[in-house]
Amino acid sequence: MKPAVLLTGATGYIASHTWLALLKAGFDVVGVDDFSNSSPEVLKRLEELSGTRPVFERADVCDAAALEAVFQRHRIDATVHFAAFKAVGESTQKPLAYYANNIGGLLNVCRVMQQHGVHRFVFSSSATVYGDPASLPITESFPLSATNPYGQTKLIGETILRDLGAANPAWQTGCLRYFNPVGAHESGRIGEDPRGIPNNLMPYVAQVAVGRRPFLQVFGNDYPTPDGTGVRDYIHVDDLAAGHVAALRRLLQAPGSFTVNLGTGRGYSVLEVLQAYARACGRDLAHEVVPRRPGDVAACYADPTLARELLGWEARHGLDRMCADSWRWQSMNPQGFEA
Ligand code: WQD
Numbered sequence: 001m002k003p004a005v006l007l008t009g010a011t012g013y014i015a016s017h018t019w020l021a022l023l024k025a026g027f028d029v030v031g032v033d034d035f036s037n038s039s040p041e042v043l044k045r046l047e048e049l050s051g052t053r054p055v056f057e058r059a060d061v062c063d064a065a066a067l068e069a070v071f072q073r074h075r076i077d078a079t080v081h082f083a084a085f086k087a088v089g090e091s092t093q094k095p096l097a098y099y100a101n102n103i104g105g106l107l108n109v110c111r112v113m114q115q116h117g118v119h120r121f122v123f124s125s126s127a128t129v130y131g132d133p134a135s136l137p138i139t140e141s142f143p144l145s146a147t148n149p150y151g152q153t154k155l156i157g158e159t160i161l162r163d164l165g166a167a168n169p170a171w172q173t174g175c176l177r178y179f180n181p182v183g184a185h186e187s188g189r190i191g192e193d194p195r196g197i198p199n200n201l202m203p204y205v206a207q208v209a210v211g212r213r214p215f216l217q218v219f220g221n222d223y224p225t226p227d228g229t230g231v232r233d234y235i236h237v238d239d240l241a242a243g244h245v246a247a248l249r250r251l252l253q254a255p256g257s258f259t260v261n262l263g264t265g266r267g268y269s270v271l272e273v274l275q276a277y278a279r280a281c282g283r284d285l286a287h288e289v290v291p292r293r294p295g296d297v298a299a300c301y302a303d304p305t306l307a308r309e310l311l312g313w314e315a316r317h318g319l320d321r322m323c324a325d326s327w328r329w330q331s332m333n334p335q336g337f338e339a
Contacts, residue, residue: 003252004028006076008061008109009083011038013192014124014181014240016046018080020190021241023050027248030074032067033083034060037195039337045189061105067112078120078248081109084153087199088128088295091150102153106160119170120251122244123161125154125177127233127263127300136267137303140177140259147295158259165257172257174247179233179263179302181240183322184329191329192237193336201273202234202322206330209281216285218270220292225299229270233263233301236317236325246311263302264315273319280323281331 005022009015010031016038022029031043031054046054055074059066061083070076084102085091091098106123113119130138131145146152161173182202184191198204207213221228243262250258268276278284308314317325 002026002028003077003248004030004075005248006030006032006070006074006079008032008079008081008105009038010056011035011040011042012082014178014237015080015082016042016190017185017237018082018241018244019046019054020049020185021238021245022248023052025245029055030070030076031056032059032061032070034058036060037085039193041337042190049185049187049189061109062101064108064112067108068115071112071116071118076113076116076118078122078251079109079113079118080122080124080244080248081106082124084124086150088148088150089199091148091153095149098149098153102150103156103160106157110160110164119168120172120248121161122174122176122247122251123157125158125175125259126151127177127179127261127302129155129158129177130300132297133300136299137265137301138261139303140261140306161257172251172255174251174257175259176243176247177259177261178240179235179261179300181237182234183236183238183317183325185238186325186328188325188328188332191326191333193333201232201270202277202326205274205277205285206326208285209277209283209327210330210334212334214286216274216287217290218287219290219296221289222292223298225269227269227271230296231267231269231299231301233265233267234273234319234322235262235264235315236322239264239315239317243307243311243313246313250311258310260307260310261302261304262307263304265302265304267299267301268319273323276319276323277327279320280327
């Protein structure tokens, strides 16, 4: 019998790519989403790409009764919890909404899992828990801090899972600290589709390339980095999806919990991303240097050694592939999923 995995936030960017990777790896998948930050169109694309009808339940992870009904209807062996609000700036304006959704949703999922004797849990964490690192590359033993409510919800989420495991060793949890997920499935049929003005670099660059935005604002070129612009560890979303498959296999095959970085170990600057994207789309991309964005750090990239040792996983795609796949998605879907 195939292991059955529940994905919350299942029609979101990283979850939808993970859904495909899990099906391909021989897992059964049950997807749950309330479409608060994603489109039902994703389900049609997943059916087209996988050749099977997605098993999906529309539900809000903050609705305990709805989650209970999902566990009544489906066999679940493990959960990957993606459902969360993720905009750093928005979180400083709406802290209550972020704590209610990100922490309340996590607590609900854990409670219903516990009631059904399901104790394998993969958590979407983030490199944001490292704050402004004192050195680079970043290992999992670095000090943790949060400078915004979004980052706090990730820190608190990791603490909740650690305490669950300490109270009951049946809980096996994998915290995956994502660095900067970018790119899209090679088919161009699913990809990142932020609502409103993109907060993150690559979706914004993609919208400049496709003509939806006139130019990119480069947030500062006076950082202590090789070209003065911010350096980040961009990781292809399909490499990230593979990291989730490896984490689930580990949880299903060996006892114990873990926290690992999912990054490439390579940092690229804003200007390097712009140059790579220009190569991918075949045109120069208008940009203007403006003052730094409050809260940004100069540089952040992972030491991915532990994930390689524990999960047998490492990222395979470089920046040019990330940009090529992002551009294929954006050029084939200029308005995203809402055609
Ligand atoms: C990358 C670089 C910007 C936009 C955040 C969250 C993190 C995770 C990923 C959720 C920086 C520069 C950006 C723009 C720019 N989110 N930039 N112009 O800030 O590293 O991480 O998103 O999990 O938790 O903190 O990513 O893509 O916003 O910025 O110059 O229009 O691009 O200054 O150097 P970030 P980002």
